[in-house]
Amino acid sequence: MGSNDCIEMLRKANLKITPRRKAIIGFFLQNGRYFTPEEVWIALREDFKHLGLPTIYRNLRELEDIGILIRVFRSDQRLYYAICQLGKGKKHHHFVCKKCGRVSEVELCNFDDIAGDIESKLNCKIISHFMQIEGLCSKCMEEEMSERDEGQKVKE
Numbered sequence: 001m002g003s004n005d006c007i008e009m010l011r012k013a014n015l016k017i018t019p020r021r022k023a024i025i026g027f028f029l030q031n032g033r034y035f036t037p038e039e040v041w042i043a044l045r046e047d048f049k050h051l052g053l054p055t056i057y058r059n060l061r062e063l064e065d066i067g068i069l070i071r072v073f074r075s076d077q078r079l080y081y082a083i084c085q086l087g088k089g090k091k092h093h094h095f096v097c098k099k100c101g102r103v104s105e106v107e108l109c110n111f112d113d114i115a116g117d118i119e120s121k122l123n124c125k126i127i128s129h130f131m132q133i134e135g136l137c138s139k140c141m142e143e144e145m146s147e148r149d150e151g152q153k154v155k156e
């Protein structure tokens with residue numbers, strides 16, 4: 001998804017396509033990783049002179065409501081957002097790199113295969129599920145590998 005798709009999503013949700021919203025979306029698309037509201041604010045402050053942090057919070061929440069942004073959960077309990085390239089309509093999950101913070105779309109969900117088992121075991125009705133997949137992205141894995149190789153060379 002490019003910024004055009006996001007603009008289409010704004011239009012569908014009846015949100016005005018303001019320069020600020022466009023800048024927020026562009027910032028996330030460009031960097032491909034998660035950020036705190038403060039980080040977004042610091043990055044955009046230069047271009048928007050009177051931009052306050054509460055406005056950033058409000059804008060991020062609005063974009064989350066319509067599915068352009070998602071929350072990323074980390075153990076420090078701070079608020080993190082990332083862009084969702086597929087939108088709310090499509091069943092999918094996100095892979096979060098623990099090292100660099102890159103967020104990737106995972107266009108796959110096998111949850112329905114086990115939902116029936118859970119429902120009969122617990123005698124419950126499942127309404128939704130949440131899953132955040134974590135690990136090392138391909139780039140960070142490559143880096144780890146070459147660091148390991150470097151270490152070995154020094155020993156030799």
Ligand SMILES: [Zn+2]
Nearest residue numbers: 084085086105
């Ligand atoms: Zn997504």
Ligand SMILES: [Zn+2]
Nearest residue numbers: 097100137140
């Ligand atoms: Zn990574």
Ligand SMILES: [Zn+2]
Nearest residue numbers: 092109110111
């Ligand atoms: Zn799922």
